[in-house]
Amino acid sequence: MQLTYRGANYEYDIPTVDMIEGQVAGKYRGQDWNYRYPRHIPVPQKYGGANSNTKQEVQALRDVAAASAIAAVQSSPTVAEVAQVQRRHICSILDRRQQVAKAKGDERLMRLLEIEWKQMAC
Structure with missing residues (x-):
């Protein structure tokens, strides 16, 4: 066609x-x-x-x-187990972000990440 x-x-x-x-x-x-x-x-x-x-x-x-x-x-995992894994994951991401900010020398970002770190109480 x-x-x-x-x-x-x-x-x-x-x-x-x-x-x-x-x-x-x-x-x-x-x-x-x-x-x-x-x-x-x-x-x-x-x-x-x-x-x-x-x-x-x-x-x-x-x-x-x-x-x-x-x-x-x-x-299946309980809600508490899932929350604990999620919290560890967030803390590891936050730690990595702090390392990158230190390597770049970004003081403003370091202060913001420290505030976030205290809020999370990692």
């Missing part, structure tokens, strides 16, 4: 998608019509039948998911 954009001509080939026919979905104006799926997508199975899970299997899957969620919550 020949297209033009702001005076520039270019050729555009519409990509084709390999489709497969599914089961008959209904009728439209007296004709059967089928679901169509791209070939790389598996055709979904009907609800129920040989491929469906039993209630016990579904409950077992839910139990496993709930147990893993509980384990994840129990192993």
Whole structure:
């Protein structure tokens, strides 16, 4: 297909998608019509039948998911631990900023950083 954009001509080939026919979905104006799926997508199975899970299997899957969620919550750090790590990180950044200010000889920045250091009480 020949297209033009702001005076520039270019050729555009519409990509084709390999489709497969599914089961008959209904009728439209007296004709059967089928679901169509791209070939790389598996055709979904009907609800129920040989491929469906039993209630016990579904409950077992839910139990496993709930147990893993509980384990994840129990192993997560507490608020106090997170606050302590954050405080150490801020103090290390502040220390590095002081070292850079000393190396540059910036007295004004050194005074500001000392005030910040006292506020943080690192």
